[in-house]
Amino acid sequence: MSRRGALVFAILTTLSATPVAAQQTHILVITGLAGDPAYAEQFHEWTTTLIDAATDRYELPAENVTYLAEKTELDPERIDDRSTREGVEQAFAAIARRTQPNDQVIVVLIGHGSYSDGESRFNLPGRDLTAGDYARLLEPLRSQQVAFVNTATASGGFIEALSGERRTVVTATRSGGQWNETVFGGYFVEAFADGEEQSDQNKDGRVSVLEAFEYAVTQVARAYESDGRLQTEHALLDDNGDGDGTREPDPLTTDGAMARTMFITTGEGAWIAGLPDDPAARALYVERIEIQEQIEALQATRGGTDEARYQAEMEKLLVAMALKSREIRVLEAATPEPPC
DSSP: OOHHHHHHHHHHHHHHHSOSOOOOEEEEEEEOOOSSHHHHHHHHHHHHHHHHIIIIISOOOGGGEEEEESOGGGSTTTOOEEOSHHHHHHHHHHHHHHOOTTOEEEEEEESOEEEETTEEEEOOSSSOEEHHHHHHHHGGGTTSEEEEEEOSTTOTTHHHHHOOTTEEEEESSSSTTOOSOOOHHHHHHHTTTTTHHHHOTTOSSSOOHHHHHHHHHHHHHHHHHHHTOOOOOOOEEEOSSSSOOBSSOOTTTSSOTTGGGOOOOOSSOGGGGGSOSSHHHHHHHHHHHHHHHHHHHHHTTTTSSOHHHHHHHHHHHHHHHHHHHHHHHHHHHHSOOOOO
16 A cells, blocks of 8 residues: 555544544424415425435434424424424424534524514514524524524525624525515525535535535526526625625635534534545545634634634634645546546
8 A cells, every 4th residue: 555545544544433523413494484385385395305415415313303384284294393483492492402512503494584673584373583583592502503594585684683603694685675585595405405516616525504505696696597587685694703794705704614614414424435536535635624623623712712813723724725625626627537
């Protein structure tokens, strides 16, 4: 075995014995008031697409997934409870009880939203919950990494209300004034399923929240362009806690540093199977994932260390990540396609 091959083998053996990420992912999907059977069917389809990807592709345990819907009879085997105000509050409380520090919690709202009295709302059967209400429900999850994705209309106001440390907030619209039906949610969940080959930009066998966001933004723009319609939804992402979402995240300068490290994971290193067979390429992928782990570890210290030092270390790691990605692209560009 060559020296390079021995190094790759040693790295892979170590990583197989020690999980790449200790975090478990917990997913809560809430579909709201449909108002029409066609919407109810669409919301259910988007939800099951995400859940199937999480449990089948990423092998997430079923007990780590909670699905709330307007009507449980739509799919009693999958839907855990109704998406009433009380049902949502109980689901958040249950997740807070069973998660460990540094676990990842992904909350996805699929449905209709509204904006009134200066507040963005997500429409539920019965009393709606406002962005401020969800901020209150997230309080017990301060030691977890949270991605809160609101794919509904008029969702932009959730950015400012929910923005905070260890949180990634994604909205389908840039303000509460974008009222038209959104398609962002369908493409966001597609990124983890049929769209994975395209959305997995760094080809590490898993899709980050940042990659899913960027995939959905691109697909939404294409959908409106192909239909010849003026785009009426503009998604935003915020993960640096400044309450100011961006449409074009850049982990080095704006948002995206945390979102790029959030995945659907069991914490068991199942990503190994998705790495390329070529030893040189495989080694580079492993090295990049190790840098990614260092980013995650550094993020866990934020708030307990000097901010200037934190930013300097984060920039160093993100630059290393970018350089490693460039190495991979150069290697893959020089590698001939296998014969058919």
